[in-house]
Amino acid sequence: MKLSDKTALIPVDMQQAFDHAPWPKRWNDKVDANGLSLLSAWRGAGRPIVHVRHDSVEEGSTLGPGNPGNAFRPGFEPQNGEPLVTKSVNAAFIGTDLDLRLRRAGIDTIVVFGISTDMCVSTTVRVGSNMGYKVILVEDACDCFDLADSDGVQIAAADIHRAHVATLRADFAEVVTTAGIVSRI
Template sequence: MREIDHNAALIVIDVQKGFEHPYWGRRGNPAAEENIGALIRAWRAAGRPIVLVRHDSAQPGSPLLPGTPGNEFKDVVAEAMGGAEADLFVSKTVNSAFYGTPDLAGWLRGHGVGQIVIAGIQTNMCNETTARMGGNLGFDVLYPIDAMHTFDAVGPDGEVVTAEELTRATAASLHHGRFATVLRTSDLT
């Protein structure tokens, strides 16, 4: 098990109902929500801070548009939180949670947090962007690759890159670039 700071913040990114919409296509890692729930429960039990991040899309017709059911958090978040409030709620309209409201980096630093754990949706989009920025900002980033998922994507050549391939590439990129320590949920719970 990885050593975790007593005040390491769990940042749960975009675990929203809109990601169940067929718009996104085939997803990988069907165990993502189970692992996200396990992390939230472990953080609550340890009294560590939990940050919930929601993508409030500004794109008309988006499954994540504010005021629509897709903008709401998935049930696993409320169940794992057990009625407790998050220590911080961040709303964002771009990939990085560090460009949301309120200021995530300022809040983390103000609470003496130096280590963050990222979980949620999507592995190679908002999670990866937040991890890279977190590393650049000097945070010790832990990236439990099995507590997130992504979707197949079409590359510029028209070929489909599977969710599993994207996940593997993200893990290698973050690890090789030393932006984050890539591990598994079981290393943190």
């Protein structure tokens, strides 16, 4: 089924900080290639893109404005006037004008990908769904980190990703692959 003209791509926090300490190990070595494929397809079709960047307000954060880690990963920078929304919390809709931008553009469906699946991507998907948008999550264009549970036992990033995608699929979003969504443009 083709995507409607009222569909926007929302790359979330595709930033350089996530490649360096103190960030833990990630699992998806195809996150950049898949994300760049999405951007290329969207741009080629002339469809709307709204970039989201995390501008941390926490002292010493690698995601703080002016720090090298705050910069976009190579190829993920907004181009040709594509709008940028900056946030300081997990959800791209909280404390930003993302909802206003999307509604003014007549957008009713958002396609979301980025870093990290279990935090800013998941929160953006959940809030967007609760606000009435049809949400599509591109699971193979997301990434997350190994994390310790309350007993200090490491949970592999791939397992965290899989659990969060399952939860989002159950109630908040249609879940697709990069190839699957590109074929619908």
